[in-house]
Amino acid sequence: MAEHARQIIQNKKVWQILDVINWGKDYLEQHSVELPRLVIETLLMSVLKCKRIDLYMQHDKPLTAEELGEVKKGVLECVEGKPLQYIVGEVEFYDTILTVTQDVLIPRPETEILVDAVIRDYSSSSHDGEVSVLDIGTGSGNIAIAIAKKIENCRIFAADISSKAIEVAKKNAIRNKVEKKITFFTADIMQNWKRSSSLQFEYIVSNPPYIPENEVLPLSVRDYEPHQALFAGCDGLLFYERIVTSCSGWLKKGGKLFFEIGIHQHSRVDRLMTDNGYCNVSFINDLQGIARVARGVYQGTKE
């Protein structure tokens, strides 16, 4: 017997897609969840595995008890503050769709500026053969995967301290069909890495943890995202210092370092890079006018 008929016989309320949209939107709104319509639509698209247009083309389609249960569970989790991306388990990032679990930071739109800067830099300069890139703190693999999809001839190495994050990143590379171009490995940047000395990079890219330890974060970030991916010592600069002092020698002369940076960090990152062998250090602002990306050209070690 069809679920619809069973629900009518058992005298249960039949929830059609539009009923769920209206209920979810009101409920989320009453609980101060931002963009309530978008949230309920996203939950429905995820549970029903359909596109937004289908929600409206098939607005009178009844949900099964199981589907309804899943959507309601998602609504309640949203109200508790769980990020929607973790509830539906995926996120869009720079022309890719990535799986996210609570083992990885949710990729942010600001990080697309970093990826875009690397791709533009690559396109505007000449290259002899394969370009090698190191992504430090890869998390979900977002930066490495987005670059691998856009730069035809590249070889990317991507590291993270968390082996669980590396598992997610590897699956994401397969999902986006770039697994052959990326070597993922677990490593702690604060330890000495064993590295083949013949391997040198054209680019090092990193969106490292950069939040000062005492900073107060929104609960949806503090309670759900991995702290290891967020915090970086008392001033938030720990990983920038480590990368410019310990990893710069892995860049070819003329190779480039690209960092995502946090608010109020640009002048200190500028000094760090300039003092450690980088020239032409410059910054790219985000849409709010905050310096978000630092880039510099490595001149080689001082003799």
Ligand code: GLN
């Ligand atoms: N590279 C990942 C991102 O940009 C993870 C960053 C991190 O864990 N700090 O989202």
